[in-house]
Amino acid sequence: MAYRRPPTKAQLRRQRMEALVNYPLDWLEERSGLVGGVRYFLFRKVPGDVNWMQTLGSAALTAFIVQAVTGVILAMYYKPTPNEAYRSIQNITDHVTLGWLVRGMHRWGASVFIILMFLHMGRVFLFGAYKYPRELNWIVGVLILVLGMMEGFTGYLLPWDQTAYWATVVGINLNGTAPFLGPFIAQFLRAGQEIGADTLTRFYSLHMMLIPGGIIALIGLHLYLVVRLGVTSPPWSKEAAGMALADEEPQPLRPGLTRPVPRGIAAARPEAGGSK
Amino acid sequence: MAAAPQRHAGVKPSRLEEARAQFARYKEDVKERGKPFYPYAMFHDTVMSLVVVSVIVGLAAIWKWTSYGPHHDGTHQGLLGPEYTAPADPGTTSFVPRPDWYFYFLFYLLRIFKWPESVFLGTVGVPTICLILLFALPFIDVRRERRLLHRPVAVVAAALTILSMAVLTWKGATAKEALASEVIADVPNWVKAEKLPQNAVPGARLFATAGCTACHTYLGTGSSNLGAPDLTQIGTRNLGIDFQIRHLKCPSCVVPGSPMPKFESLGEERLRQLAIFLEASKGKQ
Amino acid sequence: MEPAGPGQHESPPEPSHDEPHLPAPTLWPLGFAIGIVVVLVGLVVNPEIVSPIGGAIAIVFGFLWARAATAELRGHAVVVEPERRELRETEAGEVGAALGEEAGAPPARGERFPRSRFLEGATLGLGGLIGGIVTLPVAGFAVLPPFLGQRRHEVDLGPISDFPEGSWFIATFLTDPAEGEVSRRTAFVRNNGVFNNQPSFTIISNRCAHLGCPVQANGPTGAILGKKTITEHTKNGVVKLEPVVPAGFGCPCHGGQYDTEGNRTAGPPVRALDRYAFEIRNGRLILLGTYSVSHVDGTGAQARIHKYKLAGPGEHVDGPEQWLYPLNPPHQ
Numbered sequence: 001m002a003y004r005r006p007p008t009k010a011q012l013r014r015q016r017m018e019a020l021v022n023y024p025l026d027w028l029e030e031r032s033g034l035v036g037g038v039r040y041f042l043f044r045k046v047p048g049d050v051n052w053m054q055t056l057g058s059a060a061l062t063a064f065i066v067q068a069v070t071g072v073i074l075a076m077y078y079k080p081t082p083n084e085a086y087r088s089i090q091n092i093t094d095h096v097t098l099g100w101l102v103r104g105m106h107r108w109g110a111s112v113f114i115i116l117m118f119l120h121m122g123r124v125f126l127f128g129a130y131k132y133p134r135e136l137n138w139i140v141g142v143l144i145l146v147l148g149m150m151e152g153f154t155g156y157l158l159p160w161d162q163t164a165y166w167a168t169v170v171g172i173n174l175n176g177t178a179p180f181l182g183p184f185i186a187q188f189l190r191a192g193q194e195i196g197a198d199t200l201t202r203f204y205s206l207h208m209m210l211i212p213g214g215i216i217a218l219i220g221l222h223l224y225l226v227v228r229l230g231v232t233s234p235p236w237s238k239e240a241a242g243m244a245l246a247d248e249e250p251q252p253l254r255p256g257l258t259r260p261v262p263r264g265i266a267a268a269r270p271e272a273g274g275s276k
Numbered sequence: 277m278a279a280a281p282q283r284h285a286g287v288k289p290s291r292l293e294e295a296r297a298q299f300a301r302y303k304e305d306v307k308e309r310g311k312p313f314y315p316y317a318m319f320h321d322t323v324m325s326l327v328v329v330s331v332i333v334g335l336a337a338i339w340k341w342t343s344y345g346p347h348h349d350g351t352h353q354g355l356l357g358p359e360y361t362a363p364a365d366p367g368t369t370s371f372v373p374r375p376d377w378y379f380y381f382l383f384y385l386l387r388i389f390k391w392p393e394s395v396f397l398g399t400v401g402v403p404t405i406c407l408i409l410l411f412a413l414p415f416i417d418v419r420r421e422r423r424l425l426h427r428p429v430a431v432v433a434a435a436l437t438i439l440s441m442a443v444l445t446w447k448g449a450t451a452k453e454a455l456a457s458e459v460i461a462d463v464p465n466w467v468k469a470e471k472l473p474q475n476a477v478p479g480a481r482l483f484a485t486a487g488c489t490a491c492h493t494y495l496g497t498g499s500s501n502l503g504a505p506d507l508t509q510i511g512t513r514n515l516g517i518d519f520q521i522r523h524l525k526c527p528s529c530v531v532p533g534s535p536m537p538k539f540e541s542l543g544e545e546r547l548r549q550l551a552i553f554l555e556a557s558k559g560k561q
Numbered sequence: 562m563e564p565a566g567p568g569q570h571e572s573p574p575e576p577s578h579d580e581p582h583l584p585a586p587t588l589w590p591l592g593f594a595i596g597i598v599v600v601l602v603g604l605v606v607n608p609e610i611v612s613p614i615g616g617a618i619a620i621v622f623g624f625l626w627a628r629a630a631t632a633e634l635r636g637h638a639v640v641v642e643p644e645r646r647e648l649r650e651t652e653a654g655e656v657g658a659a660l661g662e663e664a665g666a667p668p669a670r671g672e673r674f675p676r677s678r679f680l681e682g683a684t685l686g687l688g689g690l691i692g693g694i695v696t697l698p699v700a701g702f703a704v705l706p707p708f709l710g711q712r713r714h715e716v717d718l719g720p721i722s723d724f725p726e727g728s729w730f731i732a733t734f735l736t737d738p739a740e741g742e743v744s745r746r747t748a749f750v751r752n753n754g755v756f757n758n759q760p761s762f763t764i765i766s767n768r769c770a771h772l773g774c775p776v777q778a779n780g781p782t783g784a785i786l787g788k789k790t791i792t793e794h795t796k797n798g799v800v801k802l803e804p805v806v807p808a809g810f811g812c813p814c815h816g817g818q819y820d821t822e823g824n825r826t827a828g829p830p831v832r833a834l835d836r837y838a839f840e841i842r843n844g845r846l847i848l849l850g851t852y853s854v855s856h857v858d859g860t861g862a863q864a865r866i867h868k869y870k871l872a873g874p875g876e877h878v879d880g881p882e883q884w885l886y887p888l889n890p891p892h893q
Contacts (some may be wrong), residue, residue, distance in 0.1 A: 045310030055324035104336025128422030135414035165364035166373030177875035235422035242302025367745035487779020
């Protein structure tokens with residue numbers, strides 16, 4: 001071992017400071033491994049050519065978080081009974097400090113969330129990012145979209161104004177026209193044969209707990225699959241990761257990009273590259 | 277180097293094998309040439325999220341400030357609609373229900389399926405088929421190809437989907453009902469535009485309130501969803517007041533096969549007023 | 562790797578399983594806790610005598626505890642029993658618990674049903690049982706009430722003298738005043754006069770047969786006709802009767818149109834408008850409940866109404882499409 005100059009006082013102080021800062025992180029890492037997990041999530045490699053369109057998924061997640069936060073706060077003031085609901089919405093909108101802002105964010109955040117999910121889905125379609133091995137993640141994504149629409153439907157009733165009430169009447173009766181099971185689904189949603197107090201609390205519970213719980217779980221699964229399977233390159237990118245363009249490009253850019261013979265099946269790299 | 281299993285010349289690897297090889301290549305490429313998610317990609321994500329949050333807060337603010345003022349409450353129609361409408365009234369006879377904008381396509385789909393036999397196609401049939409197609413997409417399109425110009429079917433299907441959704445949403449947003457309370461406000465305009473004589477005005481009011489505009493249009497007012505003729509210049513056909521009254525009483529007796537309902541219940545006096553109005557309608561003067 | 566520090570050559574390559582332990586637990590804290598308990602009990606029972614005794618116990622044991630805890634610091638040697646653990650003898654051919662999937666001991670010769678298999682089955686079975694115990698009542702709670710004990714309320718619309726023969730009214734009423742505004746409903750009512758010595762009424766629900774939107778009367782109403790709305794106070798609260806001269810009924814949602822008997826004339830409705838069954842009791846018009854109608858032949862008192870059990874909006878009650886809805890949840 002080479003001779004090392006003893007550390008200066010400043011260096012020692014710096015080391016001690018670092019140790020102090022790192023101590024809680026090390027403590028957490030030793031007991032949970034969470035720090036390593038976050039580190040893996042943050043520093044995992046993504047293709048070098050990812051572009052702005054690929055931010056739509058995280059943007060949708062942001063919109064969902066806005067919905068969750070504002071929703072919890074609205075629940076502090078909202079009263080889910082037919083006699084109180086409308087007045088509590090008036091109260092939130094007109095009297096509670098910044099109530100208009102929180103309710104407005106929740107109402108418009110819902111639209112933004114839905115739009116972003118559709119845009120994100122369009123991006124995935126455009127990139128062909130639902131193909132092997134990401135089929136399952138597409139299905140999970142569609143499930144999140146469906147649950148998001150259900151959130152929109154159940155939340156729409158809660159202000160208990162004319163628009164809300166009649167949109168819900170039609171929505172429930174839509175389900176009622178499904179062959180065979182429809183009338184039962186409608187009566188289940190309505191909590192009886194007519195819309196009443198139980199309908200409102202039922203929608204409130206679905207909107208607040210069951211559906212958001214499902215969405216959160218599915219977002220977790222969605223993200224896990226994204227991390228596990230990686231992010232796709234734009235298909236038009238010249239250096240798209242994993243592209244095999246043998247038939248299209250006579251001049252190979254580099255052996256790895258244009259090899260016609262897939263790696264796992266054919267002989268090892270150099271030989272295969274030479275003999276087409 | 278260890279000898280990998282040699283592929284026989286002329287034998288194509290299966291689709292799954294190719295896909296697996298490509299994914300292996302993808303992972304290798306990312307490992308070699310990729311960049312860490314943080315901070316490169318995450319920076320873009322963060323900027324985008326900031327835009328999203330700003331848009332949400334901005335919409336909330338516009339909603340509030342354009343629908344709220346010293347003299348009105350949250351039911352005032354601002355740029356983005358009222359903050360709340362009147363309280364729910366299950367017994368209403370004047371309200372026109374409309375869904376939130378992202379259900380407009382479904383709303384208009386229901387109007388398209390206007391035959392009783394086809395109702396469940398619009399309510400559950402078409403949406404269910406669309407949903408199944410959406411779920412099944414990765415198993416319908418199993419080719420490895422991702423470049424747009426090499427996926428003509430997918431691109432055309434996507435374009436058509438977006439186009440039809442846009443058209444349905446637009447039609448749903450602009451779909452109008454011809455309700456007595458709304459149409460009656462147009463009567464003075466009719467009188468002015470068609471230079472209607474004074475004795476035709478009671479008939480015009482009746483025309484506006486009796487549901488005629490549920491099927492017919494008059495100077496652009498009314499619903500043409502059901503395909504009944506435009507009555508803006510019905511008077512130019514000079515059918516005569518007696519004919520008009522007979523026709524209103526029992527349309528199918530005068531014009532065999534006419535789907536128009538009978539308006540006998542309005543009574544002779546009111547039917548005469550209607551007939552005078554119709555005969556006086558000679559188009560825009 | 563650099564060679565480790567001194568002591569490396571002393572320890573055998575096989576790691577020893579006797580490791581020095583921390584100081585052995587003492588019983589002093591237990592005595593201290595008892596003392597505190599006695600103090601607390603004494604506060605309730607007898608603060609003068611019992612509490613001081615408890616305090617004394619706590620102080621004595623606390624002192625002993627502190628003494629024992631600081632023994633090491635004060636230089637006294639602490640005798641610690643090393644903990645010993647026998648190394649597990651693994652026989653050749655047997656898979657250790659930590660290595661294999663089959664964690665249980667290998668089945669004894671001749672044993673039909675290995676213990677691991679039993680545990681597996683028992684775990685799954687018990688788990689399923691727990692799931693069932695929790696899920697079934699909860700699911701039943703969520704699903705069954707909407708289908709049980711549904712009933713309809715009678716509505717008193719006031720004396721029939723309010724309804725002149727041949728005139729239409731838009732009647733608005735509460736079906737269940739206890740439930741409040743949410744039970745408000747609207748019906749179109751016409752007195753058809755007396756038929757076979759029985760008063761005849763046409764009472765049409767304003768729920769659209771397409772998807773349940775509020776159907777409106779196509780025709781001039783009270784204000785335009787110059788007639789006043791009648792207000793009756795009945796046991797159902799305020800009932801409003803607004804005069805109207807309808808040429809038919811129209812739906813504001815998807816363009817369904819009906820004639821004055823409630824027959825569909827245009828648009829998507831799958832059947833005629835629902836009607837209310839009624840009864841005349843002591844000269845008052847009582848609504849009993851709604852039923853569905855496929856179509857009506859004739860008009861007014863002579864009408865032949867093709868009645869069906871109440872169905873939801875959008876459900877066909879006749880024709881081949883009725884087989885799409887073979888079962889209906891219990892109503893009324």
